[in-house]
Every structure is written in structure tokens, then in C-alpha cells.
Amino acid sequence: MSPLKPTNGVKRSASASSTASLSGKTGEQTTKRPKRDGIHSLTPTPAAAAAAAASQDFGFHMSTHVTYAVDYLKAKRTPKTLQEILDHLTLQHLAEKSQMGFMLYLKQQSRILFKPAPKSKDQKLPAWRTGTYEFRAKLPGVNSKETLLEYLQKKPDASCTPIKDIKDGWPEFEPAVDQLEREHRILVQRTKKDNQPKNVWLDDPSLHHVVDPQFQGMWFHEKLPSTDDMPRLLNQLGQKATSVPTNNANRNLKAPPKKKKARASNKRLENEHMRGIMEMFEKR
Template structure:
């Protein structure tokens, strides 16, 4: 055996030893060769177009009207029913049972859970007064009554309420009409009798707020006295202030028209502070930045 044959045999042995240690690689099978598809006909192309149109129609969202709120469930319905129930109690002004309220709301045959929810909310509502029944403790017992902002429904109660107030704040007509909606005629009569003081709006002369008044403070004054009072010439404000200052007294108030209003001060623009401690750059080019114009011929 020649030297070349021995080298070839040793190389073959080393290849076999290495191949036994390396895991064989998986070979992917070649895809089967399919037969050429026939040329598409007009009928097949039209059917494919129709299928693609159907898919697009399915993917398109349905037309949604966003101008109206969607039904979100029981919470919104019960909130609306509670408001209707309060308006019903406010209109009737008499205690009503839960069955009367459910009949007004057309909820008599609703599930018991929904009816009990309406009853529980009305019992805890601040605009509703619940009167429990001492003989029965079921959820259907007791009566409901509207609780106004001001519990006044006639002229006598209004005068007593105003006289019992411990402050000088008036009453808003809006709060009064919450429990006494048709009080306009009574207010006109009480104002004419000097039992109340009324402030009105300039636009439509509607009552805005009321205070308590005392009829005993209103006395008859003869028209002749009115005429004599109007003939008296009162000193002007300037003369009054001048006379008080001359007498060494300080006037209690000054004429608002004489006050000098100072013009508003213009806003001062902030000046930027000079930069301090900045780094000097291009020191290596100082000899190039010098003025050499004097060296020209």
C-alpha cells in the first residue's frame, strides 16, 4: 500500500468516527408537484368577487346611532324611575304606599328584586320622608311622602318659619316653591299686608327672595309732611366733608366719585442676567483670529 492510499484510508476512518458523534439532520420532504391549474373562467371569477364582497359586508360594523345613549342596564332605569316617583310624591303631597308608587311607575308586576330596590332607594333618599308602619316590618309596609327643601305650604307656616329664623338671610323663592308651588298669590297678599319683604327681578318682576317684615313699623305719613321734607335742601357731599374737616372731625365716608384710581402698573420685563463663569473656547486659534489688516501692502 502506497503512502497516498494510507492517507486516504485514515481520512475515511476519521470521517466515519466524526459522523457517528454528530446527530443526523432532518431533511424536509419536497412539496408535491401539483398539476397546473386550469385557466380561470368568467363564472369562477364572478363567484370569487361575490364571496369577497360578502366577507367585506360581514366585517363592516353595523350602523350605530351615537346621538342617543345606549341602554346600560338596570341602574339607569331605576334612577329614572326614582325621579318619576319623587315627582309623583311632590305632585300628590299626600303619603303614598309603595304599591301606589309602583302602580304609577307601571312596575306592579316587575320582579320582586326590582320592586324592593325601588323601595330601599326611596327610604334612604333625602327628598323622601319614609313613615314606617309600627304593626308591620315587611319591605312593602310604611308610606312615603315628599320632603321639600322648606316645609311650608301656607301663609301661617311661612310667617312662623320666618319669625323663627335666627339669622338675617332671606329665603329663595325656588326653595319655597319646592314644597309650595302655587305660592305667588299668597306672597302678593303678604307683601301688601307688610308681613314680608320681597325682592324682585328687573326683567319680569318675578319674586326672587323674601324676608320677614313687621306691619307695626309701617305708619301713615301725611302727604303734606312729604312735601315739606322734599323742600328741605340738604348740603352736598363735598360741603359735608369740608365742614367736618374744618371742625377737626374725620368724615365717616368719602365720596366714591372723588376717589382717584391709579392706572395699572405696566409689567416690567425681566432682564436676562449676564452669563458669568462661561468657558472660553477656541484658545488654540487665538493667533489666527488677530487683526492682520495692518500688514497689507
């Protein structure tokens, strides 16, 4: 490699100049920090980045966490504190602001019942962390045979009570419903496919009467005439079928056609001197 031209009377080799340039560049990189829009960019620490990502992820999946909280309270069926819910969902390490937002979101849910804690002077926790949360069933308080009968007796109408509403707050309802049905205290509608209870009504045991099995066999053994023969057989017995009209003479009479009302003319005349001509054309 040929030497460089002398500068100020001093000869410099290519290797020396390249070393100096590299050292100069290295010095610039070590002393200067990259700028972005005139402001030094600071790389966040791993802990701060993880906390920001967790906070963003929690806000994005807020509804999912609340759904899990409802399922947790439904499975436990006992009041739980906010800290117990956070521990179950592994959200206890969230920032206090995120935990407070989760608390407010829980209180807004229709399936969750919040009970505030009684005020105390020795209370160590902040007010928003106190109180208990409980699952609110579709039929609150219906979780035994006695409470089910009490609910059915207080119903203002004779509509059915769906089994799915009973099961919502009382998963172990089947043995009690079967026993109440055998005691004729409730009426149960069951599915034809698998004989599962579907709807229930209130029943009265005093209205139940045992029918002789021999009479039941005779009743179901007797065949009824067809629908076409029923009016003729009733006529032979001097009775009239409800399907026969009361007056055969009026059966083929048609109702008189309704007269159509003449529509009022809502024409708007721009020129009054044309009114007579327009009335003449309307009479035609």
C-alpha cells in the same frame, strides 16, 4: 353525466350519491345540536329574554326612575304606597328582587320621607311593601300663611328666606306672600326686571307708619349736594364730614419700616474641625 365507478360490484349514479349525501347531512343536522365549548347552547325563550332585558334596563335607569318618583310625590303632595309609585312608573311587572331594590333606593333619597306602617297581626303584605312615601320639602310644613309666619318667627337669625325654598313645598305661594306684604307682616325683596319675589324677611306691622304724601314729595324734591361739595358745606355749618381725617398732620406720615428678623442659621456641619472656618466666612 357519466356513471361512477362500480364499488363492490354495484353501480351508483351521481344523482343517487348526491341524494344520499344530502340525506346524511340532513340527518346529522337534525340529530346533532351545535356545541360551544363542549356545552350545548340553549336559546332562551322570548319571555325569559324580555324579562332579562327589562331587568338590565331597569338597573341601568334606576336613578331616572327615582327622579320620576320624586317628581310624582312632589306633584301629589300626599303619602303614596310603594305599589302606587310602581303603578305610576309602570314598574309593577318587574321581578320581586328588582322591586325590593327600588324600595331600598327610595328610602335612601333625601327628598323622600318614608313613614313605616303600624304593625298589625292581620297584615297580608310583606313588611318591605308596607309604609308610605312622601315628598320632603326644603322647608317642611310651610304651606300656608300661618306656617310661613311661624317659620320666620322661629328663625334664630335675621337671614333671608329664599322664595325658591318656599316654592319647593308650596307652589301656590304668590297670592299669600303678596297679601302678607301688603299687611306689612313680611318684607319682600323683588327682582328689578319682572318684579318677582326673591327673598323674604319677617316684618312688624306696628313699626309701619304712614308718611304724608306731601312730605314725601318735598323730601324727594330736595337735591343733595355732590360728594365734592359736601365737606365744604358741612364745614360752613360748623360740622365735620366723616370723610375728612381727624388729624391732617398725621395724614402724610409713613409708618416706620419693619425690621427684618435675622434668620437663624440651620447649616449642618459634617466635619466639626471646619466649624471655625465657616464662622469666619459668615462674619465677613
